[in-house]
Amino acid sequence: MMGLRAKRVISDLTIYIILSVMVVIWLFPLLWMVLRAFDVNTGFTSLTIFPQKFTLDNFINLFSGSDYEAYPYGRWLLNTFLVALGSCAISTLLVLMVSYALSRLRFSARKKLMNIALLLGLFPGFLSMIALYYIFNQFKLTNSLIGLTLAYSLAAGTGYYIVKGFFDTVPTAIDEAARIDGASKNRIFWQMIIPLSKPIIVYTILTTFISPWCDYIMASVFIHDTSKYTIAVGIRAWVTDRELVNRMFTRFCAGSVLISVPIVILFMIMQKFYVAGITGGAAKG
Numbered sequence: 001m002m003g004l005r006a007k008r009v010i011s012d013l014t015i016y017i018i019l020s021v022m023v024v025i026w027l028f029p030l031l032w033m034v035l036r037a038f039d040v041n042t043g044f045t046s047l048t049i050f051p052q053k054f055t056l057d058n059f060i061n062l063f064s065g066s067d068y069e070a071y072p073y074g075r076w077l078l079n080t081f082l083v084a085l086g087s088c089a090i091s092t093l094l095v096l097m098v099s100y101a102l103s104r105l106r107f108s109a110r111k112k113l114m115n116i117a118l119l120l121g122l123f124p125g126f127l128s129m130i131a132l133y134y135i136f137n138q139f140k141l142t143n144s145l146i147g148l149t150l151a152y153s154l155a156a157g158t159g160y161y162i163v164k165g166f167f168d169t170v171p172t173a174i175d176e177a178a179r180i181d182g183a184s185k186n187r188i189f190w191q192m193i194i195p196l197s198k199p200i201i202v203y204t205i206l207t208t209f210i211s212p213w214c215d216y217i218m219a220s221v222f223i224h225d226t227s228k229y230t231i232a233v234g235i236r237a238w239v240t241d242r243e244l245v246n247r248m249f250t251r252f253c254a255g256s257v258l259i260s261v262p263i264v265i266l267f268m269i270m271q272k273f274y275v276a277g278i279t280g281g282a283a284k285g
Contacts, residue, residue, distance in 0.1 A: 037253040043246040044239075058254035071248075073255055075227060076234040079145060080259070083230060084213040086149040091156035091208035096201065099163035100189055104175060117158040125155065126217045133221055148222045148230075152212045159207075166200040167193070202270050210263060231259050 032049060037058055039051035062073040102114055132151050133142060141147030170193060178188045194201070212219075216232035223229055235255045238248035 033253045034257055036250050037257045039250050039253075042248070042250045044249040058250045059258065061251055062255055062258065070226075071234065071238070072227065073231070073234065076229050076231045077259070079228060080213060080230040080232075083145055083149050083152070083219075084209050086146075087152040087212045088205055088209040090149070090153035092201070092204045094153065094156045095159060095163050095204050095208070096194070096197075097189075098157035099160040100167055100193060102160055103164045103167035104172070104185075114160075118161060120155075121158045121161070128155075129218050129221050136222070142222055143224045143228065144222075145228060148219060149212075151218055151222060152215070153208070156208060163200050163204060166197065170196055206266060206270060209266070213259075213263065231255065 035049065035051055036046065038054045038056070039046065040053040040055045040057070041051065042058070061068075068074075102110060129151070136142050136147045136151065139147075141150065174192055174196075175188050178192055183192075212230075214232065215230075216236065219230045219233045220236075223233060226234070235252050238244050238252040238255075
């Protein structure tokens, strides 16, 4: 009969094989796109996985070339950064303030508001984009980077749950001691609670920055002028237009790789705080 040790080795080996196959399946499309970004063959089709010849022209042509005015990747990159940064700042402030209020303050409609916000948070945001478009259109905020920034950030308070959970783990004795010393709720929040909440702030910043940085659906509805496109909207035409795809596909891959670099760097630098924030916020609801 097979011993317990042999069964454990076979079980672990089977798990490792399955996980390795899953990793290869998951990483292969990403590796293929990165390799195509350096491919001298600009067409969509390729007979080999590895490029026969490598080049940096695809990256260079993103910011220069005869068709840069028609496809201003640099301008799209700046638009995306401004929208993501503005949305991140507004969303982070809203989430932190709403979460702190729900964690510390007690008022009659508190639980009802929490349940309503939690229920609304279960639905994806793009379900409201048509209504948002018509509302923003009344105030001339469509086809505007400011309007797009507000569309991403105004409902951020409904995502309070994890941040509130983190604030619940901060001892209320800190608030009580500060109130005895004469501090207001506003001062307690900004000067005492916020400095103690670095992990959850980093988590909130990352999550609120990534969404507008990568989003296509909301931006495609709100923005119509080429000069105001975000990157997701701008480079989509390179793979949907039959006349462009054979000339711009590798440039599309280069643009996609380039737009992912800031997110990767952010996660590598802030991974420790991100994990601490999400685990701390999930510890207590």
